[in-house]
Amino acid sequence: MSLIGSNGQLFGLSEQWWLVMDQIGILLGNLMFVASVLGALWAWLSRDKLRRWLQANRFPDPREITEEEQCWQALLFTVSQAAVPEWLIRRQRPQAVALLATDFSMQVADDLAALCHESGIQVFGPHRLDDPDDAEEAKATSQQLLKKLRAKGFEQIAVDVTGGKTPMSLGAFMAAVEEQADAIYVATEYDRERNRPNMRTARIIRIQEGGRS
Numbered sequence: 001m002s003l004i005g006s007n008g009q010l011f012g013l014s015e016q017w018w019l020v021m022d023q024i025g026i027l028l029g030n031l032m033f034v035a036s037v038l039g040a041l042w043a044w045l046s047r048d049k050l051r052r053w054l055q056a057n058r059f060p061d062p063r064e065i066t067e068e069e070q071c072w073q074a075l076l077f078t079v080s081q082a083a084v085p086e087w088l089i090r091r092q093r094p095q096a097v098a099l100l101a102t103d104f105s106m107q108v109a110d111d112l113a114a115l116c117h118e119s120g121i122q123v124f125g126p127h128r129l130d131d132p133d134d135a136e137e138a139k140a141t142s143q144q145l146l147k148k149l150r151a152k153g154f155e156q157i158a159v160d161v162t163g164g165k166t167p168m169s170l171g172a173f174m175a176a177v178e179e180q181a182d183a184i185y186v187a188t189e190y191d192r193e194r195n196r197p198n199m200r201t202a203r204i205i206r207i208q209e210g211g212r213s
Contacts, residue, residue, distance in 0.1 A: 064187075064203050064204065064205055064206075070091075070092060070204060071156060072092060072094055072156050072157060072158040072182065073094060073095050073096065073154045073155065073156045073157065074094050074095060074096040074097065074098065074149045074154040074156070074157045074158075075088060075089070075092060075094045075096075075097050075098070075157070075158050075159075075160060076097075076098040076099075076100065076142060076145055076146065076149070076157065076158070076159045076160065076172065076181075077097065077098070077099055077100065077112070077160050077163060078100050078138070078159075078160070078161055078162070078163050078164030078168045078169050078172050079099055079100060079101040079102075079105045079108055079109045079112065079126070079163050079164060080104075080105050080108070080163035080164050080165075081105075081108065081163060081196070081197075082108045082111060082112060083196050083197050083199055084160070084162045084163060084186045084188070084197060084199075084202075085112050085160070085163065086112065086115065087186070087199045087202060088160060088186060088204075089112070089115065089116065089119070089121070093119070093121075094121060095121065095122060095154065096121060096122040096123070096124065096149060096152065096154055097112070097113075097116050097121055097122070097123055097124070098123075098124035098125055098127075098145040098146075098148070098149060099112060099113060099123070099124070099125035099126040099127065100125065100126070100127055100129065100138065100141060100142060100145065100164065100168065100172065101125070101126045101127065101128055101129070101164075102128065102129055102132040102164070102165070102168070103128065104132075105163070105164070106126060106128055109125065109126035110126060112126075113125070113126055122152070124145055124148055124149065125145065127141055127145065129141060129168065132164070132165045132167065132168055133165065133167050134167060134171075135167040135168070135170045135171040135174070136171065137171065138164075138167060138168045138169075138170070138171025138172055138175075139170075139171035139172070139174045139175045140171075140175075141171075142159065142171060142172040142174075142175035142176070143175040143178065143179055146159070146175060146176070146179040146181055147179070150179075157179075157181040157182065157210065158181065158182040158183070158184050158210075159172050159173065159175065159176040159181050159182065159183045159184070160184050160185070160186065161173050161176075161183055161184070161185055161207075162184075162185050162186045173207070173208065176208055176210065177208055179210075180210045181208075181210045182206055182208060182209060182210045183206070183207050183208035183210075184204055184205060184206050184207065185204075185205045185207055186202055186203070186204055186205070187202070187203045187204075187205050188201050188202045188203070189201040
């Protein structure tokens with residue numbers, strides 16, 4: 001069976017029909033080219049947002065960091081017990097500290113604020129969460145604190161998510177990702193006799209690298 005019709009055209013379709021199809025194909029090709037150019041232009045103009053989105057959808061690669069990498073100007077803490085924040089403040093001697101607390105940990109946060117004031121460290125907070133089980137509230141409050149720190153000129157910031165309830169830490173971590181701050185965790189062995197972390201075994205683990213210098 002021949003595919004060529006009596007008019008000499010494929011499938012017997014008219015020459016005008018094939019001309020229209022050819023023009024449609026050229027039009028679609030041009031549209032695809034324009035879309036590709038516009039997409040590349042958008043990706044370049046939105047490269048920072050795109051990079052943050054890619055980071056947010058990639059499982060972090062936690063690792064212990066050296067003392068040379070620990071050069072933060074400001075620290076944000078999700079507060080529960082005092083041992084880890086006290087150790088990190090004394091070790092890092094930051095210029096500013098922001099504190100995120102709950103009703104249960106507010107006294108600890110106040111004590112940490114007093115320690116910072118005595119050491120000449122600028123304090124943001126303590127800020128009390130209305131619902132420590134609301135990760136979205138923790139994220140929004142952490143973002144506000146990070147923006148305030150940026151507005152004061154602090155660029156090298158770490159968010160310590162060791163303390164606080166899990167939703168608090170999760171919200172603070174999400175804020176660190178979106179605001180391009182480091183997110184860290186202090187790993188320690190536990191002293192069961194004293195019922196507290198053994199800070200002599202403390203190691204700083206970075207679980208998110210902010211990307212700002």
